[in-house]
Amino acid sequence: MTAAAHPWPGGPPDLTDVLPPDVPQRGPAADDEAVRRxxxxAVDAVDAPDVVFALSRHGRRTVRTGGTSPPPVPRERLRYELGSASKTFTGLLLxxxxxxxxxxxxxxxxALLDPARRPDEQPVTLAHLITHTSGLPALPADFFVRALPAWRTxxxxxxxxxxVxxxxxxxxRHRRPGTRWHYSNFGVAVLGHALAAATGTPWEELLTGQVLGPLGLSEATLVPGGPDTDATGHRRDGTTPVPPLAVGGFQAAGAVRAAPHDLLAFLEAHLDPSDRPLAGAxxxxxRPVLRRGLGHRQVHTVAWFRHPAEGGxxxxxxxxxxxxxxxxGFRPDTGTALAALCTRRFRVGDAFVPTAYALLAEL
Incomplete structure (x- = not known):
């Protein structure tokens, strides 16, 4: 990616003149029984103790659950760890x-984190951090040394x-900011601390006050709960439980946990921002803010990966x-939003992501 391919900061560009407009909702509501099937x-294709596929289509919600072990409470009422999908909340906040x-x-x-610091000639900006063009590695250089004693927990x-x-x-830095895309948990974590410093507000309070609260996501949180509220994760074997995620200084990169219906509400707001809080954001x-890869086919917004589909x-x-x-994921052209969740660590050949992606692409 070149610097010219990364036009933000200065505000996300208005590309409505070159991008296809949202296609209006079309046809009657999807047949409920067909959607359930x-x-x-999709649930049956994923081998995990708990599996949830929650779909909203033109505002009609369907949630189906399954898994290899019985949960303490109904799966659709539990909160799940989002990991890096938390970055969509961070991007919306920015x-x-x-x-x-x-x-x-x-x-x-x-400059936000250390106001007394001498300004850099080519500084890493907030826009660089959220778009993974800061030049930072995926994790700090000394992360693995410090993390190794707790690597499995x-x-x-x-x-x-x-x-952080x-x-x-x-x-x-080895590269000028804005010249190369490299996915970085480190960068988005730094962004969270910079936003907290800029606003004088702790991260949890900032995200809750600016995003979670206004969108009515009452069950979403950044801290673990107990077995009555939070799903329990498992190792690759699908049977050994792991403790709830504690993110340390990486809150902005992966701390959000939420229940399926809150996630659908979050995604539905993206489908139709009209008359909603945060409509402009x-x-x-x-809106795409950068394109990369062969033929610039990989398109990114400040919060999402964006792929072409048949109707949009x-x-x-x-x-x-x-x-x-x-x-x-969500598709404005079909009015579809999908939140998929499971409680087993990723492993080679895992069917979870391909199944979820294919479901969103096909609907």
């Missing part, structure tokens, strides 16, 4: 702060917020923790 087939004029996206992150918990910030401020996160684009983001997986 499709979702049941879009909201820029839409309201509090930030522009072009602020240097280092909670490695992120051993890397607190102050270490310090590692960023000490990092020696919800529209902004659907589909937006999606996956996530994985040590014991759970999540897939969030």
């Amino acid at each position: 499709r979702l049941d087939a 879009a909201q702060l820029t839409h309201t004029g509090l930030l522009s996206g072009g602020e240097p992150a280092a 909670n490695p992120y918990a051993r890397y607190p917020a102050e270490r 910030v310090d590692a960023f401020l000490r990092h020696r 919800l529209r902004a996160v659907r 684009p589909m937006y999606f983001h996956g996530g994985a923790t040590l014991g759970q997986q999540a897939f969030l």
